[in-house]
Amino acid sequence: MRELLKLIDRPGLISFAGGLPAPEVFPLEQFKAAALRVLSEHGTQALQYSTTEGYPKLREMLARHMARYGIVVGADNILITQSSQQALDLIGKVFLNSGDRIAVERPTYLGALQAWNAYQAEYVGITIDHEGMKIEELEDILRSGPKFLYALPNFQNPSGVTLSLTRRRRLVELADHYGVPIIEDDPYGQLRFAGEHLLPLAALDAKARRQKAYSGNVIYISTFSKTLAPGLRLGWVVAPAEVLQRLVLAKQGADLHTGTFVQMVAYETARGGFLDRHVRHIRAVYRERRDAILAALKRHMPPGVSWTEPEGGLFIWAVLPEDLDAVSLLPEAVEHGVAFVPGTCFFDNGSGKNTMRLNFSFMPPGKIEEGIKRLAGVIARVSSDVLRPA
């Protein structure tokens, strides 16, 4: 698979394979102004060591920001991490022992599996449909006592699916009933360009317990990678004070603290309402690209191929006829100048052979149309070969 995935990096491809934000939306001028201001006004602070927990003003801004979508926490519930990937790693370091089972969506985010494989975790998968995790499977799995449950409720990576409000409520209730903590990973929640915002699990959990503030059964993770820029490597994790303290100690051993300079630059860039305005702009760009990919899929895909219709985020999930294998299809697609990630990469159990993840955020609509046309051609050809009666 590793060798195969190198194909994806061949230059000149129309690529649906990445998970990259559109570079056109990076707010370069704001970053320049922010970097200059930070170095001019707080230069020695920005270049010096700082606390493991993170830049206080950035943590306070995040607390205000999250309160607006229902997560009511203090800055001291927030740890700034070297991207949300580090939050996953620190959680593994603090909680996991060899052989511990984690309940995951099937498919799920590859980076989480990579982070936790290092701690010899095992996985139990919960199938997802167009409303997210299937609740009938969920209950059995929670009853079996996994160490925690890992969920991406909004525009999931890789499937693009959003967990419905009914299921969110039921998940929070069941997790509480069976005493299983939830790790809520929410990199894309801000990037909703259709439908209505749904409350995060962390907020629903507080509500279900009739608490005004954060209740603590949900550890919430997010990132600036999709709203400001991934090259900063800035994420954060929200946890109850006693858990946060353990994460802070783990981070101290892992890298002492997240870069002071980039934290201050991110704060200076985001503050004063800029982040909100900028996120609205990103939504508009991504909505146009999602519309373009959906139209192209409808126009070009042969019968027997289906796909999700995400209301936000960066990804669409396509399901091919059952006899097709997306892995063996990849080299031919690359020969025709188009790339994707075979869906099986995202399954803890190696299933999903006939699925693929399609990213639509990185390329302009014209390229998306051409790429899907080529990909559809390859699929049509291979389908007719495979499905032709012997």
Place this chain on the structure above:
Amino acid sequence: MRELLKLIDRPGLISFAGGLPAPEVFPLEQFKAAALRVLSEHGTQALQYSTTEGYPKLREMLARHMARYGIVVGADNILITQSSQQALDLIGKVFLNSGDRIAVERPTYLGALQAWNAYQAEYVGITIDHEGMKIEELEDILRSGPKFLYALPNFQNPSGVTLSLTRRRRLVELADHYGVPIIEDDPYGQLRFAGEHLLPLAALDAKARRQKAYSGNVIYISTFSKTLAPGLRLGWVVAPAEVLQRLVLAKQGADLHTGTFVQMVAYETARGGFLDRHVRHIRAVYRERRDAILAALKRHMPPGVSWTEPEGGLFIWAVLPEDLDAVSLLPEAVEHGVAFVPGTCFFDNGSGKNTMRLNFSFMPPGKIEEGIKRLAGVIARVSSDVLRPA
């Protein structure tokens, strides 16, 4: 101890407690120019995801740079890390299983113990004197087969001691003989302001094997924290290709990659000879401060107190009369407006009660003189209490 160490952070103290570079030497104007250039000329690249291994130009520059002091490696032997602390963590993640023994200097760098405690490592300590590790202890310990040996050969943190050339040669020879890999941590090697540069263990190992290039038994770690700025969080690790590949995979799970923007800013700041000129400037500043602290110690310390005379780096190690306990002395020192770190923090086995680490890089000479005067007063008072015949 944790509670006690909070004392050190009280504002307004003359502090010998930190390990902070002098903020006066941060090259603010160069950073500003570099940040502007990076964002103007390569903005979208700087803000986007990048490879786990690190920014290629930075790796190439480091390869050229290290070749000048005897470590001859290709850029593909170098992994850029989120400060050298992350290199320690990744080494732990890749190599350590619960109960593995690591040979360390006694005392040694606290951050290494913190990184490896997370993997349930155990330690065997080698006493150091004014020439570094005692060779007679070293041989017995290497024969017992620790997982690896961890050494800071230059101006060691915390002791300020440098491993002599004779002992370096012997260490490399013995480690080879007993098949024990060496982790060489060299954050301060560039900051030599007296005496002659000694070849790093990685270079001596290649020489002993009559190889022109890097031999692979020494994993070498360094950082920009002491030469450019710690707030960037940039370090690197040099390892044989097959080890590097495992460190890269571990880093992928830990944080995907080090920030693209800060790597490019560091490269732009350092290139064209600036880093060399800047390091010469830092050396001059730190030499003056070391001279100031040595003069003040000589002037004020009561009989029975001794200290190291480092030829570089940031730290001096003081040894008090045997009956004194630096931990119990700290609150009184803080009351008199001066802070240090009790030496026992740096011992894997909790010994070193009558020792203390004194940082001299952070404060200007005038403050150093006043701080040592106060500290000497406290020590003199406590000594006379403790040592007075009953």
